[in-house]
Amino acid sequence: MKHKTLFTVVVCLIAATFLAPPIPQDPAYHVMADQRTMFGVPNAFDVLSNVAFLAVGAFGMLETERRLRGRWTRWPYLTFFGGTLLTALGSTWYHLAPDNASVVWDRLPITIAFAALLTAVMAERVSERIARNIFAPLVIGGAISVFYWYATELGGHGDLRPYALLQFGSLVVMLVVLLCYRDVQGGSVFLWCGLACYVAAKLFELADAPIYHALHVVSGHTLKHLAAATGVGAVVLMLRARAHQRRSPADDAEQQPLPHEAMPAPDG
Secondary structure, X not given: OHHHXXXXXXXXXXXXXXXXXXXXXXXXXXXXXXXXXXXXXXXXXXXXXXXXXXXXXXHHHHXXXXXXXXOOOHHHHHHHHHHXXXXXXXXXXXXXXXXXHHHHHHHHHHHHHHHHHHHHHHHHHOOHHHHHHHHHHHHHHHHHHHHHHXXXXXXXXXXXXXXXXXXXXXXXXXXXXXXXXXXXXXXXXXXXXXXXXXHHHHHHHHOHHHHHHHHOOOOHHHHHHHHHHHHHHHHHHHHHHHHHHHOOHHHHHHOOXXXXXXXXOOOX
């Protein structure tokens, strides 16, 4: 039943996407509320907040190498955290001069990261065989969706539908998998927190100007970066929590000295 539910959701998402009319990019999307220049950096807070992606992406890659060595899921997690790290670079480039050309390099690693995380979740809860088969197509499809959108924009008839399907469709499918399939790895609370942070990030993005005009310190878009990076950090914590759970009492006992080893033997 749960497989049928998942399959139905995927089919409905694809059908709804391509039955909808093409979605062009709103030019106002590139107009950020906080355009202050600091230390010679334009849009400084939106640019500098990308350091959070750089830090959590690098940390996540190190944790993946440490925790998942020898497991196939190492590859989608490395791709997810690597995509996050590259998002720091792409988003920085975009926010220095926001336009359709530069946002390509912001969206490209984000889409790849979403595809990789969905693959990892599928491998752990649904089927590793299925995950192996969809990993490359999802990542490649995510990249193509971004370039397809940009090509259609250049042609005067922009279409964000495939990009929206890969990003938001991945989120919907992950939610269905979390609700329908048993957690055998542990640490689900961290994944739920990560998804909640992503939802908060999108809400911050939508409230970019109202937040900035209310606080006069930070904008919604800057908070979006910090919330999204926090969500990635939650996935890192999930991997650490799983590694801790896999340590058995016997493993801990092996590290404790035996009673006769704990005390020095008496002379004579």
